[in-house]
Structure formats: structure tokens, C-alpha cells
Amino acid sequence: MAEQFVGRLSEFTDGSRQIVKIGNTEVGVFRHEGEFFAYSNYCLHQGGPACEGLTIAKVEEMLREDKTSMGLFFSEKDMNFVCPWHGYEYDMKTGECISDRKLKLKRFNVVQKGEDVYVVA
Amino acid sequence: MDLIADRGRRVTVDELNTSKLLAHAAEQARDRKYEDMLIVDCDAHHYENENFNEILPFIENDVLRQLTMSGRAKGRHSIVPGQVGYQDMGGRVTRYPLRMTEKTDPAGKLRDVQLGERWMDAMGVDYSCLFPTGMLNVGLHPQKEMEVELCWAYNRWLTEVVLPENHGRFYTQLALPLSDAEASLRQVEMFGGRKGVTGFMVTTVRTLPVHDNSLMKVYRAIEERGLSLAFHSGPNWGEPVFKGLNRFLSVHALGFSFYNILHCTNWVINGMGERFPKLPVIWIESGLAWIPFLMQRLDHEYMMRPSEAPLLKKKPSDYMRDMFYSTQPMEIQDMEALECTFRMMNAETQLMYASDYPHWDFDLPSTIYDLPFLSEKAKHNILGGNAARTFKLEPRNEAQKANLIKYGNYTAG
Numbered sequence: 382m383a384e385q386f387v388g389r390l391s392e393f394t395d396g397s398r399q400i401v402k403i404g405n406t407e408v409g410v411f412r413h414e415g416e417f418f419a420y421s422n423y424c425l426h427q428g429g430p431a432c433e434g435l436t437i438a439k440v441e442e443m444l445r446e447d448k449t450s451m452g453l454f455f456s457e458k459d460m461n462f463v464c465p466w467h468g469y470e471y472d473m474k475t476g477e478c479i480s481d482r483k484l485k486l487k488r489f490n491v492v493q494k495g496e497d498v499y500v501v502a
Numbered sequence: 503m504d505l506i507a508d509r510g511r512r513v514t515v516d517e518l519n520t521s522k523l524l525a526h527a528a529e530q531a532r533d534r535k536y537e538d539m540l541i542v543d544c545d546a547h548h549y550e551n552e553n554f555n556e557i558l559p560f561i562e563n564d565v566l567r568q569l570t571m572s573g574r575a576k577g578r579h580s581i582v583p584g585q586v587g588y589q590d591m592g593g594r595v596t597r598y599p600l601r602m603t604e605k606t607d608p609a610g611k612l613r614d615v616q617l618g619e620r621w622m623d624a625m626g627v628d629y630s631c632l633f634p635t636g637m638l639n640v641g642l643h644p645q646k647e648m649e650v651e652l653c654w655a656y657n658r659w660l661t662e663v664v665l666p667e668n669h670g671r672f673y674t675q676l677a678l679p680l681s682d683a684e685a686s687l688r689q690v691e692m693f694g695g696r697k698g699v700t701g702f703m704v705t706t707v708r709t710l711p712v713h714d715n716s717l718m719k720v721y722r723a724i725e726e727r728g729l730s731l732a733f734h735s736g737p738n739w740g741e742p743v744f745k746g747l748n749r750f751l752s753v754h755a756l757g758f759s760f761y762n763i764l765h766c767t768n769w770v771i772n773g774m775g776e777r778f779p780k781l782p783v784i785w786i787e788s789g790l791a792w793i794p795f796l797m798q799r800l801d802h803e804y805m806m807r808p809s810e811a812p813l814l815k816k817k818p819s820d821y822m823r824d825m826f827y828s829t830q831p832m833e834i835q836d837m838e839a840l841e842c843t844f845r846m847m848n849a850e851t852q853l854m855y856a857s858d859y860p861h862w863d864f865d866l867p868s869t870i871y872d873l874p875f876l877s878e879k880a881k882h883n884i885l886g887g888n889a890a891r892t893f894k895l896e897p898r899n900e901a902q903k904a905n906l907i908k909y910g911n912y913t914a915g
């Protein structure tokens with residue numbers, strides 16, 4: 382398992398992301414709510430740059446007791462990142478595709494050594 | 503550049519560079535050795551509305567030209583009927599909000615040509631059939647004369663300005679003002695022989711009967727010239743039957759198939775395949791799942807009611823198998839269903855790859871190349887051979903020529 386330097390901790394503000402090349406592959410490294418998440422940058426749909434698009438809160442539809450809809454809301458807790466080619470959305474915390482959770486991006490570990498951030502590949 | 507996400511939160515994304523955005527497509531093209539295979543994209547788009555300042559001066563009628571150009575200069579009104587729609591998915595498909603940030607060489611070729619060549623090169627596409635975007639709604643224009651003028655102006659600009667700059671890698675099927683048969687015929691006569699014109703296109707977001715007697719002279723003129731006829735579909739939230747739908751997903755999923763189902767039904771049941779047996783007809787951008795549906799529905803009814811379709815000498819599905827279909831947006835969720843669809847439509851000879859780039863649901867050539875049930879011949883045919891045969895497109899290198907000859911698709915020699 383090789384460790385690939387990604388950047389200095391101070392370069393990662395919350396909500397930021399970096400794409401790193403590791404051998405023949407690419408990994409997207411996100412910092413979200415103080416944690417690091419790293420996934421393959423190859424979308425499970427047609428191979429687009431899955432980690433290079435918008436990050437956006439999950440959209441939810443709330444129902445009342447009587448099953449009537451209250452409309453659409455942005456989630457208070459769940460964040461997705463979106464492949465910019467066609468819009469496949471992935472759960473930031475798990476890498477699962479939210480429209481079919483059996484589809485899951487390969488996840489990479491991120492380690493911090495002092496001020497330095499590494500991806501383990 | 504910053505995009506707006508939830509609750510006004512700003513997310514920084516790179517400025518748009520089509521070659522960079524499609525870098526993974528270029529990797530696929532290299533890995534699969536697309537350079538040896540002629541790849542034809544039979545449905546790609548540009549945003550002609552960004553060029554209206556150059557297009558509108560081609561309007562022939564002085565009053566209508568002044569009317570459109572004057573209003574446009576002050577940003578007061580739109581020229582082509584617009585629609586409610588959310589193609590960009592709230593900025594999730596970043597090339598929509600970022601489009602104007604993409605840099606092109608101001609001293610180089612036309613911007614649309616530079617952008618087109620970027621995506622073609624990245625995907626490994628040799629030729630693209632270029633279609634407009636907003637003008638796909640021209641069939642909804644309330645003024646017949648304006649539909650005629652807009653098609654005329656666009657067709658002149660495309661053939662006189664755009665196509666010559668691209669050294670033959672773009673070809674086209676020009677928009678017909680179908681509401682006016684005489685004007686359509688005039689445009690076939692005027693533009694049918696121009697370089698890069700392989701046929702004409704009906705924008706199918708309209709309810710006009712395509713089998714109307716007045717249109718026979720138009721189809722005959724296209725057939726006589728050895729050209730093709732395409733039907734390009736689209737969505738329309740304003741269509742009365744769709745007004746009950748509450749999400750763009752639903753309107754988009756149904757609309758694209760709906761209009762081609764409507765017009766294909768009229769085309770088949772009225773015996774157009776018997777009337778114009780040498781006219782290649784191509785149904786564009788409705789996906790593929792509607793084809794087995796319509797074949798089964800029409801055959802089922804025809805068996806019981808042949809007296810309502812007396813021009814037919816075979817089943818409706820047989821006429822559908824004589825026509826061509828573009829692949830995109832290919833429903834690929836159930837591989838067995840897709841394989842059955844390919845079998846029912848004789849995909850090996852009747853299906854043509856289309857990207858629909860840069861629209862949000864584009865398909866790469868790998869959507870065909872990677873299908874596990876296709877033979878090598880079928881892959882070559884669908885990705886480019888069927889189009890090369892139909893539109894008489896030349897190979898761009900010796901390996902492509904050898905493959906076109908090997909699979910019986912070489913017509914240029």
C-alpha cells in the first residue's frame with residue numbers, strides 16, 4: 382500500500398476537494414465537516430469524473446401524517462457529490478450512488494501525518 | 503468559478519474546458535483503439551441561440567428580419583418558443599452554467615466549431631451530425647411564416663458559415679419548416695445539394711400529421727436526391743397531456759418518446775414506407791425502449807384492422823425494421839431487455855450511434871462498444887458503419903477503410 386501526498390491540512394478548508402493522480406487512476410479527496418473522504422474519480426455510470434462536480438445537500442420530500450406532500454427540502458445532514466457528466470449523485474459519507482445504493486465508488490483511506498494529508502492506495 | 507448549491511452555499515469548480523471535462527472519454531477512446539473504427543455521431547448539438555446575431559440577418563423578409571433583430575438587440579423577447587425545463591439539474595450538470603466561461607481562440611475557427619472539435623476529438627468521434635437546440639421547438643411557433651424564415655436563416659448560416667469551417671467533420675440534416683409544404687420544398691431544392699447536407703430533419707415537437715397529402719412532394723424531392731429524412735424529438739411540458747406531470751424527469755422521460763411514437767405511427771400506418779421505399783428515415787433521440795412497444799402495439803391492432811391500413815403489404819413492425827434509429831438516450835438498466843430490443847429492431851443494420859453531446863443525457867461510444875452481447879460486426883456497424891453507408895461518409899484513415907470494407911459499409915470508393 383503506497384501513500385500518496387495530497388496536500389497540507391491548511392489547504393483543505395471545509396467543503397473543499399482535490400483530485401490526485403495515483404498511478405493510472407485518479408482519486409477525489411473531500412473535506413466535509415472536518416472529516417476526509419476519498420473515492421475513485423471514475424463514475425460508475427459512463428466513467429465520468431465523479432468527484433469533480435458540485436457538492437450539494439441531498440434533496441428530500443417530506444410527508445405529513447396523512448401522506449400529503451410538504452414539498453422538497455434540502456437535507457440538514459446528508460451531503461452528496463455529483464458527477465458533472467450526467468448527474469449521478471453519490472453519498473459523501475459512503476460513496477453509494479443514491480439512486481441505487483448497490484452501486485458504490487471504491488473508497489480510499491486518508492491519513493494525516495502532522496500537517497500532511499495522504500491517500501493510501 | 504463558484505456555483506450555487508443548497509441554501510446559497512458556494513462551491514468552487516474548475517472553469518469549463520471541454521477537453522479536460524471529457525478527459526476520461528479520451529482515455530476510453532485510447533484504450534479501445536477507436537482510431538481504427540469509423541465512429542459517426544448521428545445526433546450532436548450546438549446552441550444556435552448564442553449565434554442569433556449572425557443567423558437573423560439571413561431572414562429574407564425585411565419586416566420579419568427587422569422585427570426579430572430589433573427586439574433581440576434590446577433583449578425584449580425570445581425568437582423561438584421557449585419551454586420550462588431544468589436541463590442543467592440545478593447546476594449539477596456543470597457544463598450548462600459554465601458554458602460561457604469556456605475559452606476559445608478568438609482568432610480561430612467559429613466558436614461552435616472549436617467546441618465541437620474538442621468533444622469529437624475527446625470521444626473519438628470522426629463525424630457528427632450537427633443539430634440546433636432551441637430551434638427544435640420551431641414547430642411550436644404560432645406563426646407559420648416565422649417558422650419558415652427561421653429555418654431558412656438557420657439553414658443558410660449553417661451551410662454557408664459553420665460547415666465550411668470544419669473541413670467536413672460536421673454534416674447535417676437541415677430543419678424543415680414542415681407547417682408549410684411549399685416552403686419546405688423550396689428549402690429542399692435550395693439546400694439539398696449543398697456540401698455537408700445529407701438530408702432534412704423534422705422537429706417532432708408538433709402535432710401536424712406527417713402523412714398529409716401536401717407533404718408528399720417534399721418527401722419525394724428528398725428521396726429523388728438520394729437524401730435522408732430524420733425525425734428529431736424533444737420534450738414539451740406545454741403539451742396538454744403532460745400538464746399533469748409535476749417533475750421535469752417525467753416530462754423528459756415521456757416527451758422524447760411520445761412525439762416520435764406519434765409521428766412514427768402515422769408514418770407506418772399510412773404506408774409511407776410503401777410510398778417512399780428508397781427514402782432512408784431515421785428516428786432520433788427517443789431512446790430504444792419505445793421501439794418494441796410500438797412494434798407490438800401496431801402489429802396487434804393491424805392483424806385485426808388491416809382495412810384501416812390498406813397500403814401495407816407487411817406488418818407495421820416490418821416497416822419499422824426498414825427504418826433507422828439513433829441509440830441515445832439508450833436505456834441500459836436491464837441488459838436482457840436491451841438485447842431483446844436490439845434483436846427486434848435488427849440493430850446490426852438499423853441502429854446508429856448518437857451522443858447528443860453536450861446535452862445532459864449524452865452517451866459515449868463505450869455505451870455501444872462495451873455491450874456484452876454484440877458481435878464485432880454489430881459494434882462497427884452501429885458505431886459508424888450504418889451511418890457511413892447511409893450518409894456516404896469517407897473513412898479518415900486506412901484502418902477505418904479496411905474495417906468499413908470488411909463489414910460491407912464502404913460506399914465512398
Ligand code: FES
Pocket residue numbers: 424425426427428429430431464465466467468469
Ligand atoms: S458518467 Fe457520471 S453521471 Fe454519467
